[in-house]
Amino acid sequence: MCGIVGYVGSRQAAPIMLEGLKRLEYRGYDSAGIVVCSDEGLTLCKTKGYVDHLNEMVCNGDALTGSVGLGHTRWATHGRPSDENAHPHLSDGGKIAVVHNGIIENYAQLREMLAAKGVTFKSETDTEVAVNLISYFYEGDLLKAVSEAALRMEGSYALGILCEDCPDTVVAVRKESPLILGIGEGENFLASDVTALIRHTRDVIYLEDGEIATLTKGEVKVYSRDLVEVKKKTTHIDWDISAAEKGGYEHFMFKEIMEQPEAIRKTITPRLRGGRVVLDGIDFSPEYIKGLRKIYIVGCGSAYLVGVVAKYNMEKMLRIPVETALASEFRYASPLVGEDTLVICISQSGETADTIAAMREARRLGAKVLSIVNVMGSTIANESDYCVYTWAGPEIAVATTKAYSTQLAVTYLLTLYFAERLGIISDESYSELVAALQMLPEKVEEILKNKEHIQYLASLYFNKDNIFFIGRNIDYALTLEASLKLKEISYIHSDAYAAGELKHGTISLIEDGTLVIAMASYVQLLEKTVSNIVEVRSRGAEILTLTTQSAEEQISHVSDNVITIPDAHEMILPSLAVVPMQLFAYYVALSRGCSIDKPRNLAKSVTVE
Numbered sequence: 001m002c003g004i005v006g007y008v009g010s011r012q013a014a015p016i017m018l019e020g021l022k023r024l025e026y027r028g029y030d031s032a033g034i035v036v037c038s039d040e041g042l043t044l045c046k047t048k049g050y051v052d053h054l055n056e057m058v059c060n061g062d063a064l065t066g067s068v069g070l071g072h073t074r075w076a077t078h079g080r081p082s083d084e085n086a087h088p089h090l091s092d093g094g095k096i097a098v099v100h101n102g103i104i105e106n107y108a109q110l111r112e113m114l115a116a117k118g119v120t121f122k123s124e125t126d127t128e129v130a131v132n133l134i135s136y137f138y139e140g141d142l143l144k145a146v147s148e149a150a151l152r153m154e155g156s157y158a159l160g161i162l163c164e165d166c167p168d169t170v171v172a173v174r175k176e177s178p179l180i181l182g183i184g185e186g187e188n189f190l191a192s193d194v195t196a197l198i199r200h201t202r203d204v205i206y207l208e209d210g211e212i213a214t215l216t217k218g219e220v221k222v223y224s225r226d227l228v229e230v231k232k233k234t235t236h237i238d239w240d241i242s243a244a245e246k247g248g249y250e251h252f253m254f255k256e257i258m259e260q261p262e263a264i265r266k267t268i269t270p271r272l273r274g275g276r277v278v279l280d281g282i283d284f285s286p287e288y289i290k291g292l293r294k295i296y297i298v299g300c301g302s303a304y305l306v307g308v309v310a311k312y313n314m315e316k317m318l319r320i321p322v323e324t325a326l327a328s329e330f331r332y333a334s335p336l337v338g339e340d341t342l343v344i345c346i347s348q349s350g351e352t353a354d355t356i357a358a359m360r361e362a363r364r365l366g367a368k369v370l371s372i373v374n375v376m377g378s379t380i381a382n383e384s385d386y387c388v389y390t391w392a393g394p395e396i397a398v399a400t401t402k403a404y405s406t407q408l409a410v411t412y413l414l415t416l417y418f419a420e421r422l423g424i425i426s427d428e429s430y431s432e433l434v435a436a437l438q439m440l441p442e443k444v445e446e447i448l449k450n451k452e453h454i455q456y457l458a459s460l461y462f463n464k465d466n467i468f469f470i471g472r473n474i475d476y477a478l479t480l481e482a483s484l485k486l487k488e489i490s491y492i493h494s495d496a497y498a499a500g501e502l503k504h505g506t507i508s509l510i511e512d513g514t515l516v517i518a519m520a521s522y523v524q525l526l527e528k529t530v531s532n533i534v535e536v537r538s539r540g541a542e543i544l545t546l547t548t549q550s551a552e553e554q555i556s557h558v559s560d561n562v563i564t565i566p567d568a569h570e571m572i573l574p575s576l577a578v579v580p581m582q583l584f585a586y587y588v589a590l591s592r593g594c595s596i597d598k599p600r601n602l603a604k605s606v607t608v609e
């Protein structure tokens with residue numbers, strides 16, 4: 001989704017912003033632009049296409065002189081990708097420039113109002129409405145004009161604003177779209193996320209909803225909606241910059257797949273102390289847990305699919321009803337949520353618009369919200385009642401891998417934590433599970449060592465047009481993720497079916513040569529899955545099966561090819577089974593020459609509805 005960078009200092013602003021925009025590319029975009037402000041006024045350059053093209057147009061930034069500026073990568077919402085619709089946008093008359101992330105929902109009414117007052121528009125965007133609204137209220141005080149405009153804009157926005165009357169100042173405002181301020185020495189920064197500014201500073205301020213900031217080279221001030229100055233906490237970012245770079249790998253996705261053992265270790269180890277699960281900041285009483293009528297798990301995409309796995313594990317162990325819901329559905333479904341419901345919101349970015357809305361709705365209805373989030377200081381982490389961070393480090397590839405795996409790991413910790421609190425797990429089973437969790441990173445490492453086998457399998461199947469995944473129980477939950485990963489980055493059509501459901505309709509799709517990937521790690525239902533494999537095989541399907549080492553022999557009789565994973569405790573098997581499927585999707589996409597880290601039409605951080 002759209003990315004914003006801003007700079008105010010003594011250096012040439014354009015090269016700094018171009019470098020920041022390169023780092024925001026992973027969010028997904030279709031056009032890019034920058035504007036700088038100097039005593040000569042505002043100078044702007046924007047284009048449909050990539051930052052590299054913008055870079056050429058402005059001679060790596062040398063062509064734009066000025067030490068205050070804003071940059072933007074646009075992911076089209078209102079209006080197609082084009083030079084005109086690219087940001088920054090100027091007010092009619094050219095005095096004010098704006099970059100924007102989000103959607104201004106009442107833009108049509110505002111546009112009509114402004115047009116009636118004689119404003120002319122050059123683009124189809126809601127952003128041009130925002131800049132003209134600010135300009136409409138501008139009477140020499142930019143901060144006041146921004147505040148007046150913000151009061152009238154509905155929807156979500158993070159805005160960076162420049163005005164030629166105050167060439168040493170950047171103004172920023174946010175509502176429901178992320179925006180952070182970077183505090184430097186004699187220079188300050190603005191960005192949609194930390195990756196864009198970590199090369200320059202590690203000290204950041206997270207702007208909250210409704211807050212407005214002014215940045216000059218010597219000072220950053222933050223104000224509430226009604227322009228009362230607020231004191232903000234500065235947070236020091238301590239992750240290593242190399243974590244956001246490829247480090248010799250061809251793709252971020254591959255690097256992130258390979259980082260999973262370490263990411264899982266970092267997420268689990270600090271929470272296993274003295275053989276017990278300790279979740280800092282979380283202290284549910286047994287009475288509260290016993291009184292829960294339901295646990296809801298809410299998220300989007302793969303984060304939602306983590307919930308689908310967790311539902312199987314939690315219901316089985318806790319005997320509490322667990323319902324999974326897509327955040328985009330939950331928020332408008334009048335969910336049956338109240339004080340006796342715990343809502344678990346899962347999100348890597350912590351900024352997914354639908355998940356934020358679902359979280360707010362759940363809290364409004366009286367439920368407690370526990371979030372599982374990767375990005376520190378993000379909206380979901382800040383607003384939920386409890387937050388368990390995944391320590392996956394920055395995830396850059398659009399398709400999630402290590403965030404999925406660490407989210408899964410947190411759901412195991414939570415399940416164990418609840419079980420212990422409820423007193424429904426024996427000491428022996430508890431210790432067995434803790435030991436299984438401790439061994440998880442090594443088992444993932446073992447799978448990664450066999451990546452060449454998966455690469456070979458991908459070379460056999462990369463030119464299929466359709467691929468079907470089948471599985472039962474947690475394997476079914478995993479087929480959903482495996483299928484999503486594959487279609488997302490390889491553009492092969494694929495579907496995931498509960499294996500037992502095939503003969504109720506979808507088996508009609510099977511014909512000679514159709515590839516069916518059977519996930520059969522859940523050995524309790526192995527016989528059943530084998531029957532389903534035989535059903536599709538006898539109708540011409542080619543079978544690739546994933547199973548555990550001990551079940552390999554049984555499975556190999558009914559499969560054309562087999563992938564094995566180490567035997568492990570049933571609860572943690574999904575963390576093992578997902579890894580070959582991530583590798584399979586990766587190698588298939590690689591063989592097809594796809595844009596793996598930035599698949600077409602997709603954005604990393606979906607900050608609009």
Ligand code: F6R
Pocket residue numbers: 300301302303304346347348349350351352355398399400484485488604605606
């Ligand atoms: C799929 C993928 C997406 C995200 C989804 C939620 O590979 O990455 O489906 O899982 O957009 O994003 P977060 O976790 O940031 O809320």
